[in-house]
Amino acid sequence: MSKRLRSSEVCADCSAQDPCWASINRGILICDECCSVHRSLGRHISQVRHLKHTPWPPTLLQMVETLYNNGANSIWEHSLLDPASVMSGRRKASPQDKVHPNKAEFIRAKYQMLAFVHRLPCREDDSVTAKDLSKQLHSSVRTGNLETCLRLLSLGAQANFFHPEKGNTPLHVAAKAGQTLQAELLAVYGADPGTQDSNGKTPVDYARQGGHHELAERLVEIQYELTDRLAFYLCGRKPEHKNGQHFVIPQMADSSLDLSELAKAAKKKLQSLSNHLFEELAMDVYDEVDRRETDAVWLATQNHSTLVTETTVVPFLPVNPEYSSTRNQGRQKLARFNAHEFATLVIDILSDAKRRQQGNPLAGSKENVELILKSISNQHSSESQDNDQPDYDSVASDEDTDLETNAAKSNRQKSLDSDLSDGPVTAQEYMQVKNALVASEVKIQQLMKVNINLSDELRIMQKKASKLEKQSSMSESDYDNPTTPLELEETGSGRKGRQRSVIWQGEGSIPEDTDTAPSSSLPSTEDVIRKTEQITKNIQELLRAAQENKHDSYIPCSERIHVAVTEMAALFPKKPKSELVRTSLRLLTSSAYRLQSECKKTLPVETCPTTDIQLVTQQVIQCAYDIAKAAKQLVTITTKENNN
Template identity: 45%
Template sequence: MARPKHRASVDVCADCSCPEPAWASVNRAILLCDECCSIHRSLGRHVSYIKSLTKGVWSSNTLNMVRTLNDNGANSIWEHSLLDPSNSKFSRRKPQPKDPLHPVKADFIKAKHQELKFILRSCKEEFCSEEELSRQLHSSVRTGNFETSLRLLAQGANPNYFYKEKGTMPLHVAARANQALQVELLIANGGNPSMLDSNGQTPAEAAKLAGHLDLYDRLVECMYEVTDRLTYFLCNKKPDHKNGEHLIIPEWSATLERNFEARNKLQMLPNHLLEELASDVYDEVDRRETDAIWLSSASLPERCIVPFLPIHPQLSSTRNQGRQKLARFTPKEFATLIIDILTEAGHRHAMANSAPLPDPAVSALRKEQLRKHGSQMSDDEPLYDSVASDDDYAALATDGISDEKALAPMAKGLPSVVEVLKKQLMLSESTTRDLRDEIKRLHITLEQLTQENRELKGAIQAQSKLQAPQERINGHIGEHDPELEPVLDIKPPSTPTRGGQRPASMYETREGLRKPPSFMNQAKREVEGLPRPCTTQGLWECGAANLPPSEEVNKRTEQVTRRIQELWMAMQNPTHREAFVPCAERIRVAVAELATIFPQNPVDDNIRCALRQLHGNTGRLQAECTALQRCTSDVEHMDRCLQQVRSSAYDIAKATKLLVTQFHVS
């Protein structure tokens, strides 16, 4: 690993042309100034992977790839429509260094990198599908045309595309051709260095067989990129993969207090969930390291607020919430989590005796799948010379002959596969037993509720026969229908429903009845030592209130967060104080909309406390924004008011986060 050196020539920011940029977007292969970098960081690593040019730790190949593409005009790929004079649809002006960050630079960067509005789009006559683009990428990576490969990736080519006729992926092609910078470009844009070709080889093995030992070493490092980054975060050391050392557990980890319950849960995770957790922790490590560099070097650190990982639209809301909660871990808790992940990853790697983290059973089946569809065609042959041979048809004809042949590639790693399958089988059997026990408990509860319902109906009918009230209904004399008798003394719940009160359940104890037999039966059960039956009313009293759905809570809390961000952006320029009061009013409306979906008096104390803090801090924020708008020339008083506004906004955000956290916990 090496740190980049300053170049003699003067670079400029790709988004606003500011001189001497100090940051780089690795997957976009462009250089950025501090202000534009702050917007890139808020977009997330899935859009733009940011690294410091002066303080970041770089692989020499990765830095060379970024420098080469940037010097050869990689930015023109992302601004193609803006640079084309014949395209009249895009008359948008590119921001200049002195333009305001919000909204001029921010809107331009989001349109350019998040929405990809300015890249080259094929016309209808020349429309290319994702598969066609991926095939072109498969051919491009064997050459030195880095700009072509980056353009194809920008247009939607898949860096992990499996070419069935050739049995390889782009990384295997670039590795055999010794195109180190193409390999770095593919991996920076999502290429997986652990994938197997039709011969069961990884890209590293393909490079080694071709005699490219330096590239082989680099690809092995990429295969262990996640665990290496976590290890370096803990102890500033990386394993020596050349000597067979693939994992380091710090010696001081033995002194940490370990949560064995959490560690056992981690051990029970399937391989794909452990991979997702390790990937999320990797992103959080990158966020924390970049934050530390940013605060120590950026000219305006307050311009970049990335308190937790940005939302990834391709991930579920549950996983996005879990990723954001990683920011709440203290350094000690976060280090313990990383050590548990490294320990479990090392255990599974030793057990599987294969590539890091992927499930060996899945890898073996994937290997067989690739073997079925592959042929011995060379990647150096041009696409237009590809003709199906008799061998190809013979291979397709024998695909389904024997299950024993299909499992042949698994024989080499059979012991590790069996162990993994046994562990998964034990998990499945344990889950099945738990579900059966839960079904039995539900059957018992259902029988108790049914019995109580029968008792209630009998009590109603007995009372109606004793009283036999006669009333005139619609001009006729008749008896009351006991099933329609209102229950007047049931207190309505905190959340209003149609008709002014909560409808009573058919299985629910009706408090309005006089001397119901169920109460006598309950007393009899208590005297005899029998368990009290579980009723719907009991569940209601114990806190099973009608809480809002999780999706609605997430939607409205995100609205509050966006309103707070608008206020924070307005505060970047204190001279525009007239915008503070409208922003505070929009925050108040968003908080009110969030509070309306919860009961007026929630059972959970934490939720009630969070709602109370939201209302209190919202009122304080409005008062402080009004006071700030009235400030005239007293600079010291204005600074105090600004500090109070910041404090109020932070307390609202904190209360919103507490509400979401406690809601999901409850």
Template identity: 70%
Template sequence: MSKRVRSREVCADCSAPEPRWASVNRGVLICDECCSIHRGLGRHSSQVRHLTHSPWPSSQLQMVQTLYGNGANSIWEHSLLDPSSSVSGKRKANPQDRVHPNKTEFIKAKYQMLAYVHRMPCREDDSVTAKDLSKQLHSSVRTGNLETCLRLLSLGAQANFFHPEKGNTPLHIAAKAGQMLQAELLAVYGADPGALDSSGKTPIDYARQAGHQELAERLVEIQYELTDRLTFYLCGRRPDHRNGQHFIIPQMADSSLDLSEFAKAAKKKLQSLSNHQFEELAMDVYDEVDRRETDAVWLATQNHSTLVTDTTVVPFLPVNPEYSSTRNQGRQKLARFSAHEFATLVIDILTDAKRRQWGNSCESPKENVELILQGIDSRHNSESQDNDQPDYDSVASDEDPVTKVNSSESSDLSDGPITVQEFMEVKSALTASEAKIQQLLKVNCHLSEELRSMQSKLNSLQTENTTLRWQTPSGQQHLQAPFGRHPPRGGRALSMYETGSSPRQYPHRAETTRHEDGVILQPFPTNVSTEAPLFPLDFSDAVEPGEEGEEDATLPCTEDVICKTEQITKNIQELLRAAQETKHESFLPCSEKICVAVKEMAALFPKRPSSETVRGSLCLLTSSASRLHGECQKAAEHNPCPSDIQLVTQQVIQCAYDIAKAAKQLVTVTTKENNN
């Protein structure tokens, strides 16, 4: 198979024609449906931008297009290109596949689990392998072969690797060689343009000394990428780095709130953070800006009459597995900030970033720039101002599409004549609001379909469990394969809820409890795919697969397991009825009943089962119950907005799905083992 695309551009994940989005750090182009899944993975997995509606540095866009054209997708689908993969049942998604679960499972496996990436031979010391890969990267960036460097980065090469013999980093080498696209790729993977070599020189110095002025200017922009992005979000303008202007500090038109004692205390607390803590907060705010801007582009580019509603809303930042659960919760709370609150936070971060870099007494006239975020009238009147005082838009936000105006201006807007510009802005805001309303209606219809489907599946599960009960006289008679089907190869019973040609496989990592979506679920392992619970319950006395002790092959009798499964099923049905009737206040009591039933069922099994299938099913059962309780707690919050309650309901359904699946698996494996 040729690396180069022989026909028109197609989606890297499902081969749909004319992809309109790009994943910057993966070097691929993707369609709208696949992009909706990528957005839910988080920027640590995929950094998405629209090819035409998102602001792009030209060299970065060229880097992505070059990677895509040179077959970067084969890096992420390496094992799928192996003819034997078709025998094992592995296949990539196609345009006709449903977003859930087909495309979602494939994309998560491809980019989160890196299930199809070529694996290096195992060594005793992984650090040696990473060092060797980083040295290869250090040598490769002097050439124009982008896909080779991306392959090395995908295998674990470090973009900021300091070569002990050469005394510099890969970005120093790329800058000296004038490799603009290599520098863009390294920067996407975290390379620091301000890193010092053994002589105290930065990659920017290397580029200037070699005569690559354009590359040097781009590296300066990359160095200030975070603050530039925050400034552009607020006022649509970037600093003029060529002329030594590195910061623009906007100001709110109505700054009266900044005079309150609460605002002063908040600013003092921000200033008291250590540099490391401040950097983490700034990066989290940067990610939230990216989420809000991408949501705005997403809504503006969708055909709302045929909108795919499976995964259209990303209401808060997805969980990053590299961060603590506390930090992940704090990141998600950023979505609750109103436009004014979030703009105030961004301005405070810009101000403190400048203070930390230049010091309190090191301000230059070029840095001391204050921009007033004007309302509609002031923007209209500012057209007559000279070029030194350009007009700027109010804070952009997906939460408040209507431009905010000052209280002193609102009377002029309501009592005086309305200009054409004002009318068009209000009309545009109303159109955006109508689009969101239509989107929520479609999400509601899809949610109703999922509820009906889950109710049908649970009824089927209850019937099958009753059948099994009648088929078990005293545990002596040999039963047929449970639920009328035989276990697939590999010794693991296939759940009736699973679709596709083969069960999902997840790499086993010993002695780790980090969940695939990021939250640590002590004491459960990571070989089960679930969403991360932010409010985990204590099931430690029910099952502790990580504790010390000998493995126990004893399993409870099938009759007891079926009895507990029926109890869980009954409680899930009650929860789904509450969801169908939109009785969200009933979610929490129902979830507590389910958690009690799950704990009782888990208590039937030994604390350290010898069967890997049992361990996996118990982990899925208990972690899903924990996650369910957390989601139901969200539904119990006071006056949640419609989009939030829709999302919570979807998550509750997914949790119920996983609990039912795990219970089914435990019944199946217990029946099988007891009759062997």
């Protein structure tokens, strides 16, 4: 942030000092606590980004600074500035207020319900009002008055409005006038840089004609923002658009292997989607990338003691009432993908986006990145029965969406520019595609055995002897050192009585121990919190190492986390009576085990020549998040049980 902001900036929602997050589409700065509420609302309400620990396009940051300095917050709190609001008892939140319910209720009213925004006089025909507002926006974007345009957008002006007399959109006007910040604001609210005017020219064309070359380059970046963000998430690189390179397609280490029949069918179905449905799927994956990256920044920047509060967890994409219930449920299931599965889905989308834009024919079966959607229906079924909290948010039905607020239609419509007209696929066929991808756990394990990376298998075999020796010297625990699928095969029938059902994420059934009776006793809440703080402190060290690209620190950090996890698991009985406790312990210890395995992939390149360090880092972050999530679940459970 610029120096002129540092002395006086306060949170727009509670006036706390030194806010370190921004809501891009609202043009405001917010503190940690208020940001936790914004994150739970979803990107269609508030697009949050950390001011220091997230990469910013310079002109986008400048746009937020300008709006903040020019009182954009007064747009969202218009009626609160009226003296009559004091008399009615309505007030904004304060730094001392509790997050729940005080700050949360205020923030939801302010941005989700738009309770304090200035209302226009009611008219019989709302479409006329929207058209008038859009025409005003069309005229205003040629000036530098950003807050005026934000106010018009907040009232319902359309960023992609095509002026019938002028024959162009507001973004054409802003580009021609060289108004870079106006272009940024319009793009945040869904303006498409690829739209042609009545003369067949795009905003990029007008920016170049006017000599606004930096603006033209930025508009091209915005045009490819979706695919750029997905590529950067996996490999830390973006295409060189100046040189005509518009796509970067990362490769998986096991990309040379043939796909199973199920994976081939899934990839073929993805390719057969209509452009409209493919764009919807790509936008959903973009939102999930944003959620995961924001979670990683959140874990790295928070005080470790805040992990045990309710302000830290956004476990899946929040409901967007403008989408169907089916789409919302599919979006939420994206959170169930582990790092490897999600990476393969991202690469598939990048590959097909490039094919669609360039008009290439369907890819052959050897162009392989496996698309695996883990079975959700059977997983965690016992957890959902014991847990008072549902696995997913309640999803609005199609009939209910008209009753929801249409506030801030701010999801940026990412352009995938496609001239290729694929065969039409109905919504019903699309859902059949999704359902076909939801394979049973047995089929998933079979796919994994077929596609397992041969170099990984070799390393496991080489280390097997030392690992078994280490395990035999340690005291046996039901939760420590979960067995991998490969080890289950190699150990044979001698351990069938003790085998646990192992799933890719290490989540299976706890082995039955006939010598130990189930126990309902739980450790004290204080002990669990103390161990949780120890775990999260170590996780913070690991995430800092990831941010600073100190890959040689991964292994020692993961070992410290594993020790802390083992100590925490030891607090609980060997065979807990509660299935929810068993599930949380399983997630905790198996994630710590997976974390160690992923961190070992950062060994010198001659040992692991196929390692993609960026992909490993994403997997490490996901494992750390899973550990933190499980630790918080255990704190919540013990607190609840011990208070009863």
